[in-house]
Amino acid sequence: MLKIEKLTKIYGKKAAVNQLDLHIAPGEIYGFIGHNGAGKTTTLKSVAGILKFDSGEIYIDGHSIKSEPIECKKVMAYIPDNPDLYEFMSGIKYLNFIADVYGVSAQRRAELIKRYGDALELTDSLAQNVSDYSHGMKQKLAVIGALIHEPKLILMDEPFVGLDPVASHTLKQLMREICDGGGAIFFSTHVLEVAEKLCDKVAIIKDGVLVRSGTMDEVRGDESLESVFLELQD
Amino acid sequence: MLKVLLKKQFAELLAGLLKNRRTGKMRSGGAIAGYMVLFAFAGISLMFSFGALYFMLGTTTLRGGNLFGSIDETASYPGLYFAFTGIVAAIIGLIGGMFSTYSILYCPKDNELLLSMPIKPVMILAARMMSVYILVILYTFIAFLPSLIVYSLLGRFGFLVLIRGLIMYAALTFIILALSCALGWLLAIVAAKVGGKKLVTVISLLVSLGTYYFFYFGRQRIMDLITEDPAKAEHTFKTVLFPFYAYGKGIADSWIYFLIFLGIAAALMAITLFLLSRSFISLVTTKKSRRKKVYVARTVNANSAFGALFRREIRRFLTNPLYLLNNGLGSVIMIVVSVIALVNTGAIRGLLNGIGGTSGSITGTQFSFSQYLAFLPLSIVSGICLILSLTPISSSSVSLEGNRLWILQTIPVGVKTILAAKLAVHMLFAGVPVLVLSVSLSIILKLGFTSILLCLASLGVALLTGTFGLLLEVHNPRLDWTDESIAVKQNLNVLFVMLGGFGAAVLFGLLFIPLCVFFPFLMIPALVIEILVLFGLSMLFFHLSVKLWPRLCES
Numbered sequence: 001m002l003k004i005e006k007l008t009k010i011y012g013k014k015a016a017v018n019q020l021d022l023h024i025a026p027g028e029i030y031g032f033i034g035h036n037g038a039g040k041t042t043t044l045k046s047v048a049g050i051l052k053f054d055s056g057e058i059y060i061d062g063h064s065i066k067s068e069p070i071e072c073k074k075v076m077a078y079i080p081d082n083p084d085l086y087e088f089m090s091g092i093k094y095l096n097f098i099a100d101v102y103g104v105s106a107q108r109r110a111e112l113i114k115r116y117g118d119a120l121e122l123t124d125s126l127a128q129n130v131s132d133y134s135h136g137m138k139q140k141l142a143v144i145g146a147l148i149h150e151p152k153l154i155l156m157d158e159p160f161v162g163l164d165p166v167a168s169h170t171l172k173q174l175m176r177e178i179c180d181g182g183g184a185i186f187f188s189t190h191v192l193e194v195a196e197k198l199c200d201k202v203a204i205i206k207d208g209v210l211v212r213s214g215t216m217d218e219v220r221g222d223e224s225l226e227s228v229f230l231e232l233q234d
Numbered sequence: 235m236l237k238v239l240l241k242k243q244f245a246e247l248l249a250g251l252l253k254n255r256r257t258g259k260m261r262s263g264g265a266i267a268g269y270m271v272l273f274a275f276a277g278i279s280l281m282f283s284f285g286a287l288y289f290m291l292g293t294t295t296l297r298g299g300n301l302f303g304s305i306d307e308t309a310s311y312p313g314l315y316f317a318f319t320g321i322v323a324a325i326i327g328l329i330g331g332m333f334s335t336y337s338i339l340y341c342p343k344d345n346e347l348l349l350s351m352p353i354k355p356v357m358i359l360a361a362r363m364m365s366v367y368i369l370v371i372l373y374t375f376i377a378f379l380p381s382l383i384v385y386s387l388l389g390r391f392g393f394l395v396l397i398r399g400l401i402m403y404a405a406l407t408f409i410i411l412a413l414s415c416a417l418g419w420l421l422a423i424v425a426a427k428v429g430g431k432k433l434v435t436v437i438s439l440l441v442s443l444g445t446y447y448f449f450y451f452g453r454q455r456i457m458d459l460i461t462e463d464p465a466k467a468e469h470t471f472k473t474v475l476f477p478f479y480a481y482g483k484g485i486a487d488s489w490i491y492f493l494i495f496l497g498i499a500a501a502l503m504a505i506t507l508f509l510l511s512r513s514f515i516s517l518v519t520t521k522k523s524r525r526k527k528v529y530v531a532r533t534v535n536a537n538s539a540f541g542a543l544f545r546r547e548i549r550r551f552l553t554n555p556l557y558l559l560n561n562g563l564g565s566v567i568m569i570v571v572s573v574i575a576l577v578n579t580g581a582i583r584g585l586l587n588g589i590g591g592t593s594g595s596i597t598g599t600q601f602s603f604s605q606y607l608a609f610l611p612l613s614i615v616s617g618i619c620l621i622l623s624l625t626p627i628s629s630s631s632v633s634l635e636g637n638r639l640w641i642l643q644t645i646p647v648g649v650k651t652i653l654a655a656k657l658a659v660h661m662l663f664a665g666v667p668v669l670v671l672s673v674s675l676s677i678i679l680k681l682g683f684t685s686i687l688l689c690l691a692s693l694g695v696a697l698l699t700g701t702f703g704l705l706l707e708v709h710n711p712r713l714d715w716t717d718e719s720i721a722v723k724q725n726l727n728v729l730f731v732m733l734g735g736f737g738a739a740v741l742f743g744l745l746f747i748p749l750c751v752f753f754p755f756l757m758i759p760a761l762v763i764e765i766l767v768l769f770g771l772s773m774l775f776f777h778l779s780v781k782l783w784p785r786l787c788e789s
Contacts, residue, residue: 048640048643048644049643049644049787050640050643050644050787051787051788052784052787052788070646070647070648071646072646073644073645073646074646076644077644078640078644080640082637084636084637084638084640085638085641086546086550086638086641088549088550088553088554089546089549090527091529092529093549096534096542097542097545097546098645099536100536100537100538100539100541100542101539101542101543101645101646101647102645102646103536103539104536105536106533106534106535106536109534109536110531110533110534113531114531123529124528124529125526125529126529127527127528127529127530128526128527128529
């Protein structure tokens with residue numbers, strides 16, 4: 001579903017991401033962990049088509065993000081770490097805007113808005129303006145906006161930040177459901193316990209270089225993910 | 235503590251001027267020099283226009299209409315002269331200061347952070363007021379300096395006048411600061427009690443516009459009053475506009491009025507500081523709760539991607555009072571002018587026939603109404619360039635994306651569609667009104683076939699301002715704003731589009747109008763050339779905008 005080959009992104013003289021290789025198959029929840037400034041967001045933004053990169057290739061569902069960005073974006077959704085959404089729209093208008101852009105039929109969008117809105121307990125607030133939403137409500141709206149066009153690949157940058165425990169639990173369930181249905185999720189997190197419980201595979205990045213990746217058992221062995229992570233940071 | 239806060243305040247101000255908003259890096263030396271030259275040019279141009287106004291005023295009030303002889307003391311009213319210049323400086327300062335005061339004092343995102351620190355609120359307030367004060371000085375100095383220069387040419391200028399002038403100017407700036415802050419305080423109370431920053435924006439914009447138009451139309455009335463009877467005007471100033479009378483007399487010749495004016499300034503500042511410091515914390519931290527709307531699911535129709543983007547742009551334009559009033563004012567002007575012109579069709583035709591007689595002295599021939607038609611369409615196109623420069627809707631459209639740009643960057647829609655939606659909104663609110671204006675003028679002037687060319691040229695101008703604004707925005711948008719006013723009011727792209735409109739008006743006017751005065755048969759070819767240039771450049775600008783869009787993904 002997602003193939004990253006020798007991805008390199010340089011800011012000034014510093015390589016934020018250096019020769020990164022990563023493969024994510026359909027059905028996988030892939031966790032991406034690393035310290036602040038390690039290159040997680042840069043990688044996610046490069047995959048999402050927000051950021052140009054200096055060398056390497058990124059393929060999404062067989063299409064290159066460089067040469068076929070529209071084809072890639074049709075099957076992908078991105079949720080940023082800080083969900084800045086259109087504050088001049090109400091929640092429902094934002095969702096209809098996204099649905100229109102992705103060509104979701106009126107009937108299908110109504111079903112999905114109801115389903116995900118109820119699951120994340122946002123339905124009642126959809127008539128309110130986004131400017132009146134709390135951080136957590138915006139995060140929930142961004143999640144519904146990402147799921148409404150049923151993407152094959154979802155990129156999430158720190159998706160659990162700002163969510164209450166119930167919404168956080170619901171999101172984990174939704175992530176598992178999506179991947180069980182053949183989708184793939186690539187998300188960054190600082191919460192190692194979440195990664196440990198939720199992810200099928202995990203990649204650890206340090207100073208822009210991938211230092212370890214694989215299935216959870218391969219990466220942590222007999223230790224906890226936290227111990228492995230701390231060892232690799234030394 | 236105040237020093238630390240001021241340092242932070244100035245660092246913010248300098249970063250805004252010296253750093254590239256897109257990349258966050260320092261601008262190059264050339265870019266900084268370019269901006270400085272642009273600001274200097276704008277400042278000097280304004281100073282010259284104020285100087286010209288003061289010179290006309292000074293000829294009457296300082297010289298009694300006798301420019302070249304010695305000064306006749308009985309016909310010289312230096313106090314009146316400075317009183318008028320004081321009014322000009324005060325209004326310019328108020329227009330510049332009061333609009334920004336509310337957002338500078340009460341809206342910064344770090345207010346709560348600073349209030350959580352061991353800092354006295356009055357210190358935070360004082361540091362914020364310093365930013366307003368800098369704005370006030372920048373604006374008023376442009377109106378004040380020419381008053382001294384003109385006085386040195388026409389009046390009895392000396393060291394004492396200079397010193398008193400500078401001190402009175404400083405006092406005047408404090409009065410303007412006090413009034414601006416008082417207005418900001420009232421707006422903050424409205425925002426806290428009624429809720430809705432949009433309402434506050436509308437009020438402050440309307441007050442700004444009202445002040446501007448009051449000045450624009452009132453200025454001539456005051457000038458007429460002064461030139462007709464200076465002695466009577468002096469009496470009127472003393473009774474109706476006493477603070478300015480004191481300001482003028484204080485600079486010109488009276489120590490008593492000098493002290494009175496200083497007293498007024500000190501009292502106003504003290505009252506304002508007292509009021510503001512007492513309510514600062516509560517106004518900064520109060521948020522009006524709103525009634526929660528309950529969502530009821532309804533069936534909606536699916537739209538195309540372009541339709542969705544177009545509707546999104548319209549909603550942004552119509553729901554943002556700052557954007558609407560600042561960039562869309564020309565649309566209203568065009569519709570109003572069209573209606574007024576149609577209502578007064580007969581009078582306009584008569585006026586044109588009348589002007590025909592006087593213009594004959596320039597060319598040696600008398601013009602009839604029909605001869606006017608030979609170059610009027612070209613003049614109208616130049617006029618439309620000027621009006622459309624007041625409708626730079628597209629020139630804030632990318633900057634307003636701000637931190638939400640990621641949405642446009644991740645949706646599966648081509649750049650052409652995204653930019654076309656922005657341009658379509660520009661054409662809806664600038665192109666349609668200009669078409670209405672062109673049609674109404676065509677009817678009034680009975681242009682016949684030429685009216686088609688006039689309408690095409692007008693649409694071409696609208697398209698050119700739209701694509702030029704887009705190109706500037708894609709090339710250098712202001713995306714890192716914390717307040718939308720930065721993307722709209724402090725956006726140089728808006729200024730460049732306005733200057734571009736003026737430039738196009740002058741260029742077209744100079745190139746074609748004189749030619750068609752003498753060779754009327756060239757009017758149609760000239761219009762066709764204008765249309766080709768306008769549409770050709772528009773296509774080029776749009777193409778370049780599409781090409782440059784990926785640069786937004788570089789950092």
